[in-house]
Amino acid sequence: MRTALVILAAGKGTRMKSDLPKVLHPIGQAPMLAHAMQSGAAVDPERTVIVAGHGADQVAAAVAEIDETAQVVIQQEQLGTAHAVDQAREALAGFDGDVVVLYGDTPFIRPETLERMVAARQTHDLVILGFEAADPARYGRLVMAGDRLERIVEFKDATEQERAITFCNSGILAGDAATLFGLIAQVENNNASQEYYLTDVVELARANGLAVTAIACSEEETLGINSRADLAAAEAVFQARARADLLEIGVTMTAPDTVHLALDTVIGRDALIEPNVVFGPGVTVESGATIRAFSHLEGCHVSRGAVVGPYARLRPGAELAEDARVGNFVEIKNAEIAEGAKINHLSYIGDATVGAGSNIGAGTITCNYDGVMKHRTEIGARAFIGSNTMLVAPVSVGDGAMTASGSVITRNVEADALAVARASQENKPGRARKLFEMLRARKERRAREAE
Template sequence: MNTQTDTALSSVAPTMSTAVILAAGRGTRMKSEQPKVMHQLAGRPMLRYLLDNAAQVFDRIVVVVGPGMDDVAALAAPHAVVVQHERLGTGHAARQAAAEFGEGDVAVLYGDNPLITPGTMRALLEQRRSGDTGLALLAMEPADPARYGRVVTHNGQVTRIVEWADATAQERAIGLCNAGVLCANADDFRRWLSEIDNNNAQKEYYLGDVVARAVAQGECVRAVVAPEDELRGINSRAELAMAEACVQARLRQAAMAGGTTLIAPDTVFLCADTVLEPDTVVHPHVVFGPGVHVRRGAEIHAFSHVEGAVVGPDARIGPYARLRPGSDVGAGARVGNFVEIKATTLGAGAKASHLTYLGDTSVGSNANIGAGTITCNYDGVFKHRTEIGADSFIGSDSVLVAPVRVGDGAITAAGSVITHDVPDDAMAFGRARQSNRAEQARVFRERLKNRKEQG
């Protein structure tokens, strides 16, 4: 063993890497006042995907935002943020971050290309470090190359990027298309950015011109081919919808790989943070909003909407149920058709089987909530809670006016309006006394018919 050599090798610092994300676009074609990168995919801003994936590959992240984009800067935190005060093109945007490149390798990504996976980012970085590659870029082979810029190669090296409008018929026949993502040594990247100009119809500095600078200086430029779905740019609402479809397909595949049964996968919509434990079953046409955790063995029936809620093991939801934020359904509990719960806890085995609204309510274990029950939780100014005890029975069409407590084992008679607490094991009648008036139905109908005939 050569101790001196080993010591020298161990003292060599690993090459640093920086991802620069261009996120200053206003999204003019989105017809929106919201910055483009803040539009959501599966309940999460598109920029969040790129930040999370890049953080798995690169040592540092720098985000370029436009003036007044405080919400984008806040989302980018704690990563470095620089402002592009004048929007003079993608090359100009990358220049704004040049002082933040540091040492090592730099990759420039686009905030409206949010679906690039860590694996593809890693492949790009590895190609740059492969030995002879001065500049690496991402490319794709889409089913319809359309108006993408074409990547012209010779003997495996990229010789130039030609825009569709400038391409010959032969060049337009090339299937390899430019995705715009570049990776190079920080010093080289800074130099090439300083050399590009804006001698074009738009008077903008284009990041793609860096490729021509690298080739002109004798650098080896190589393309890393990635799937079209990963490199899909988002510039319009239609493209946002296509990207959403890609994200949903990934989420569904991940859910099924994790042990969830999706009976009709294409009809189920998930959020990026949806947690479905193994042995859960999701029926057709179910929508999950942000913040949902469905535990093992639970089943979500068709046409249910679940958001900000926990569904306990072996619980049953729906069909046509709505779980709103703050809801927690216990083990084996049942939320049936046309039942809505909000900020409500159902204990183990509790049942609200149909036609019920429970808001700001705690329901004890094994309680039964009859059809048509509602908890009146809002007085126009404040929200109030209702407590329903374990093993209690709430009769159909009961109205519980909060704040109120129904004790353990208590019963409310059907059609009752409960305004006072009900002790444990008590039965509450909160309805008016019934009186029957003979022949009055016939008299009433005849009176109405006469009024109708008289106009």
Template sequence: MTQHRPLACVILAAGKGTRMKSDLPKVLHRVAGQPMVGHVLSAVRALDPDHVVVVVGPGMDNVADAVAPYPTAVQHEQRGTADAVRAAFGLLEGFDGDVVVLYGDTPLVTPDTLRAMVAARRQPNDPAVVVLGMRPDDPGAYGRLILNARGGLEKIVEYLDASEEERQVTLCNAGLMAFDGARMFDLINRIGNSNAKSEYYLTDVVQIARSNGMACAVVEAAPAEVVGVNSRAELSEVEKLIQRRLRKAAMDNGATLTDPDSVTFCVDTRLGRDVIVGPHVVFGPGVVVADRVEIKAFSHLEQVRVDSGAQVGPYARLRPGAEIGPDAHIGNFVEIKNAKIEAGAKVNHLTYIGDARVGAKANIGAGTITCNYDGYAKSHTDIGAEAFIGSNTALVAPVRVGDGAIVGAGSVVTTDVEGDALVVARGRQQAYTGWAKRFRERKQNEKAKKA
């Protein structure tokens, strides 16, 4: 049996992100509904590491809160990536397993890539450092990874320092690294800052390791996995990439997207089999959709569950706390909030249902609203099974409509309705024969006199 080797992950998240022009730390900007650093933590958790340390800058309490319960270390001055890793040393004292260093602004890295880095670190040639590489279509100003004759990593050369021959190399540095913890502390402590910015660059660790006869290795990843974010424009590019990944995963798992490029997912969206999603549907955080549901165009869902066979939309808005039961219908321009719509119920047109229960097979007419807020508190509306609520009804909560009851159109219901009763709560209709004709004649005569 293979002996367990401990694993630690260090996530660098201390960057100020000045190019973002934001009061929010860069790593807290959201991609697919989740802060960037949250995506990195999700990838890390898949490896079940023994330790996770997030390096933050001074005063970044909101980042510390976002990554809790994982501990944070503070990089007190922005003195380069090696200095940032050193900030985590106090929380890793005595650790001699493997250590993966990641970046909180590189949210698309996958667990499979991280596993490949750890596996490479544990190869028989025992590399002290494993560097993640990539081959972008345009290598541009990326640092180049120079391999030796045995295929090991010989050095990292920054573009400005590279020779013309080295600039022709297409294998570029993606930034992430895996270390043998027993050697990492000494190697990183030996990194100096004799450069134009007087910073401690983590990339220098390869040269130090090689000069001491230690092997170094490279693992390659797809360029789309290692896109970093330093600006709003780059944030939007990463959003496009992750949406493409999420759409593909949804379709691979049995959902139909009739116009995939127009559908927006959150990272935690869950769709069942044979779900059909129309154009321009937006899934906010916390959406679970069961099998055989159809969600029609221009609908917006957030913190909701939709059970099997239900139909939603078009132009429906399901807000937090909505529970849509099996085979229920939620139609156009309907808003549901913190309400349970039970099996087979229909809420099809121009209706607001909030803080309520709609019983099985009930029918809610167009223009119905639950008046759930009195300016101070929310109150509940309970609509029984197979009740029929006529169009343009206002249900003033707290109120209960019993099973099988009928509420006449245009009613304002302020007290409970017993089951199987008919309630009509509106002014009595009266007719005045010929009044409209006499009104028009009078007005026409008045207008003629003024001419």
């Protein structure tokens, strides 16, 4: 069945107390809109239309990064949910498949739930998504007769008997494009808010003799985000789900509640993730790798058998080959670390290549920035870089070469050579005692002057 996706993302989100459009607030280090779009991808939409309003330019820029094929349309005035969906009418002109309507601030609808909605469309003209609410509160109630949805009753209009219903409306629906837009054209704004409500299409559909049903999902899936407190709760839901998914596929996490994941984090089976690890966007960790405690990874790739941390930072462009070692207080950025290479202590390797089997001593720094341009450092295979070596890029160290501890390397080092680039040591007898005496006398004089 041909399907299109319409995601409503026009709301300002006043309760968020933010200049950022609500749907761009992050969950799992990705805009909540990205979560909704990812869920919607389960129905394999031929077209995706995002209805933006407040902060439309920002929303459009974010959508382009998520899916460059998605189309953004503008709801100039926020006149209700039916009015919002109607803004997609022109973008879907001539489309003769189904339309699934989602909300950009409802990020947790599971793909299998949408698949069930699409399946239910085979026997019904309109499908509404509902949920059993632990506390129905002021949600709209779904009044069912068997598998038929008779009507949606808002809390304020419901009888005591209807208020006892716990099957509530999520606002998400699916229907044939022509049918849906035909019903929307009949929606009126005869209500206190003078808005056009999408929920009215159910009663209109029934009046037109159409078959309407509702399917159920978990309440957690329908979590809407309207405040910072909701955002924090949503982050907790996302993290719990993501951790459970990794454990299910065979990833070991010794303290899963302390591991923080991003929407696109990929970790292979038999990887070990120790406590208090943070994954930013764009991280892939292959099977059998180990990420030790208190490490931070972003935009990087860690191959099978590699070990990272503890207290390591991998920044965008870090590429670790199999069995590479990156130890405590080491930072890697835009650098390829070849198979079996070791950078075990207190080093910065940026804009560099480290060859297979090389050892980088503690305190090594690739000096990659001259204040204007970035430059690369090339370290060959089986090289040994002595502790506290400064490699002033652009520079290369050949295969099997060595640098002496404390060297400042400004020229290329050929293969198998030893580079020594430090001043000669000179010891001056008695000078330390005289210097200390002078400094102590100066300190005492300053103390007297301050009295």
